[in-house]
Amino acid sequence: MESINRHNCLNCAVKHLASAAAIAREMLTGYDTPEYRLYLLGNLNEAQEQLTGIDVELANLVRQVRLWIAPDRLEITITQEKLQAIETLGKVVAKRPASLPAPMAGEPAAPPAVPPCRCSESGGSAATPWKSPGRKFQPGPRPVPGSIDIILPLRADGSAQANDELRIALRSIEKHLRNYRDIYLISSREPEGFSGYRFVRCSDQYPRKQMNIHAAICAALRTPGISSEVIFWADDNVLLDDLDAADLPVVARVDDLLNFSNAPDARVWHRSLRNTGEALRRAGYPTVNYEAHTPVRFQREKYLALESEFNFYEEVGLCYISLYLNRYGVINPLPMRQIKATFESPKVDPKALEGKLFAGFSDGGVEGGILSLLRTRFPDRSRFERYGVTRNLYSSRTRIGVVIGTSGSAPHIDLGLHWVVRGNELPALVVDDCSGDAALAEVCARYGVELRELSAHHGHYAGDLQIFAAGLEWAREQGIELLVKLSRRFIACNRWREGLLDLARRSNAVTFSSYTTSYHYGFRTECLGLYVPAWAPLIPELKREATPGRRIFVEKFLHDRARLLAERWLSPEFEAWRTAHPLGRDKQGYACWEEMLGTDRRASREGFLWHNADSAEQYAAAARAVGLPYSEEDFGLVRKPGKAKP
Numbered sequence: 001m002e003s004i005n006r007h008n009c010l011n012c013a014v015k016h017l018a019s020a021a022a023i024a025r026e027m028l029t030g031y032d033t034p035e036y037r038l039y040l041l042g043n044l045n046e047a048q049e050q051l052t053g054i055d056v057e058l059a060n061l062v063r064q065v066r067l068w069i070a071p072d073r074l075e076i077t078i079t080q081e082k083l084q085a086i087e088t089l090g091k092v093v094a095k096r097p098a099s100l101p102a103p104m105a106g107e108p109a110a111p112p113a114v115p116p117c118r119c120s121e122s123g124g125s126a127a128t129p130w131k132s133p134g135r136k137f138q139p140g141p142r143p144v145p146g147s148i149d150i151i152l153p154l155r156a157d158g159s160a161q162a163n164d165e166l167r168i169a170l171r172s173i174e175k176h177l178r179n180y181r182d183i184y185l186i187s188s189r190e191p192e193g194f195s196g197y198r199f200v201r202c203s204d205q206y207p208r209k210q211m212n213i214h215a216a217i218c219a220a221l222r223t224p225g226i227s228s229e230v231i232f233w234a235d236d237n238v239l240l241d242d243l244d245a246a247d248l249p250v251v252a253r254v255d256d257l258l259n260f261s262n263a264p265d266a267r268v269w270h271r272s273l274r275n276t277g278e279a280l281r282r283a284g285y286p287t288v289n290y291e292a293h294t295p296v297r298f299q300r301e302k303y304l305a306l307e308s309e310f311n312f313y314e315e316v317g318l319c320y321i322s323l324y325l326n327r328y329g330v331i332n333p334l335p336m337r338q339i340k341a342t343f344e345s346p347k348v349d350p351k352a353l354e355g356k357l358f359a360g361f362s363d364g365g366v367e368g369g370i371l372s373l374l375r376t377r378f379p380d381r382s383r384f385e386r387y388g389v390t391r392n393l394y395s396s397r398t399r400i401g402v403v404i405g406t407s408g409s410a411p412h413i414d415l416g417l418h419w420v421v422r423g424n425e426l427p428a429l430v431v432d433d434c435s436g437d438a439a440l441a442e443v444c445a446r447y448g449v450e451l452r453e454l455s456a457h458h459g460h461y462a463g464d465l466q467i468f469a470a471g472l473e474w475a476r477e478q479g480i481e482l483l484v485k486l487s488r489r490f491i492a493c494n495r496w497r498e499g500l501l502d503l504a505r506r507s508n509a510v511t512f513s514s515y516t517t518s519y520h521y522g523f524r525t526e527c528l529g530l531y532v533p534a535w536a537p538l539i540p541e542l543k544r545e546a547t548p549g550r551r552i553f554v555e556k557f558l559h560d561r562a563r564l565l566a567e568r569w570l571s572p573e574f575e576a577w578r579t580a581h582p583l584g585r586d587k588q589g590y591a592c593w594e595e596m597l598g599t600d601r602r603a604s605r606e607g608f609l610w611h612n613a614d615s616a617e618q619y620a621a622a623a624r625a626v627g628l629p630y631s632e633e634d635f636g637l638v639r640k641p642g643k644a645k646p
Helices: 010-028 034-052 056-069 080-095 164-176 209-221 268-283 300-308 320-328 363-367 370-377 410-423 438-447 460-478 497-507 532-545 554-568 572-580 616-625 632-636
Strands: 148-153 180-187 198-201 229-232 237-239 296-299 340-343 358-361 400-406 428-432 450-453 482-487 511-513 527-531
Touching (some): 010 034, 034 056, 056 080, 148 164, 164 180, 209 229, 296 320, 340 363, 358 363, 363 370, 400 497, 410 632, 428 460, 460 532, 460 554, 482 497, 497 511, 511 554, 616 632
Parallel strands (some): 148 180, 400 428, 428 450
Antiparallel strands (some): 482 527, 511 527
16 A cells, blocks of 8 residues: 655645635635635645644644634634634744754654755746646636637737737747647737637727727637637737646736726826726725736636626726636735736846746837847747748849829929939839929929829828829839839938848838837838839728828828738748847838938938928029029929929
């Protein structure tokens, strides 16, 4: 007959008594369920068992307290006095030394020294607590291996990092997570560049992020065939070590939900935290802050039942994670600082990842290069990623053309065409926003370029989009593969075509732009390179959105499309280019054409003219330098319709 290998550990006894005290405290606040009663008695019994081979008197003391708390099976009534008894037990056991002094002559032998416990060995649960065998972090039975699905909500337009967060999250799941079933992505449209997942369509229809994510979770949980228990995963949650899906830990913060302000001038996130705490307190539940920004397990029916108990769609919304975990209870949560590395500032220390199970980050961490660090850690593509393009889009024979948009202003067009047609030997189109300026036709005829007039005056914003559409139509007609759109006042007084072609061939991008530090735009349109086969399908949308007189934030509109096309036309070359040339969170979806645009549209640069940085006198000087007889007045104001100077 084999002997029983009993595990005796003083530290474990203290942990079980601490867990029993925490559960008893929650039962006192109103969370008194049969499950919690079982957890309370189970922890007391485990503490007794741990002490049996160490100190019989302490073990019997724990037994007496257990029988006092539960004299008749599960008929338990927790009082402040009983809670204090459990806490006192924990303090007494914690002070008990591992070995006692040798007895005096005639006294009974002292208990043997406590042998080292496997839970404190290097690599055991003390170093990596999420690896403790059989550890439970949430009430309920342990799920059957492979029965847990992952749900991952996404913004409708993807992330501002061109879904790089999603790529890294999926790579970390594939590398480290065990025994999960399917991954569900929830959004209003499927993300470009991914496959092998299940998709749930759910639009962002509420004014707050918290509301929309809760709605996405509910939509996923109501999807036929989804598992009864799921893991909610954000696209910027990264798993750093091996983990079974059934052992996913619950992570808690040290601050209470009620510690935050819900004053009208407080941060929206803080108001949401406080409102969640208030809702839980009114319902008689704990108010622990579980917003650690790590993956969380939800039981489907329990989560959906929250809808009938709480209003998720009033004011600034509620924090669904803290609401769920406080409502249904948690045992053995782990402190956030112990288990997660958080990057929220431009200062990114790689050592912070050591010994952690999760990494999370905000915009500040992205600015500091956390994505580059994580790409190095997860260089291999996951089975969910796919390339939209597997060939080189550009060659030495790639045809480049230019469209210049204007509304009159023949002197600017004259100087611009000089450098496009004669300086760079490129075909060009001029699109005029129905200005009626007869001088434009004379200028275009002199350079042998086509002039197209819009049928109606659209104005600065809508006219800009119509010019993009007209330029793409012309480029497609002419067999031009790479179209450069120039605003009339952006004039590059140098030869730039070879630099653009070199950038295109090295990056394999379909959009070429830059950003400006002075206006805080992550995308610029005064000079923009477009790969025509990628952008031409958007011509109908450009025309449809650009109705006369409509005010459109053109930079944002085109940047959103550039991000989408960057994923649809993603190639190994462009992925490598993005990794080697990381930009900030709001500067995605293009290869940075810094040589042409710089990074500050208010900074004057030699060889370039732009009205935010250069004076009318500088435009006139540049015109005179190439033999064009324009004065400062010609460039100071938009000229009325008339004749161009010869």
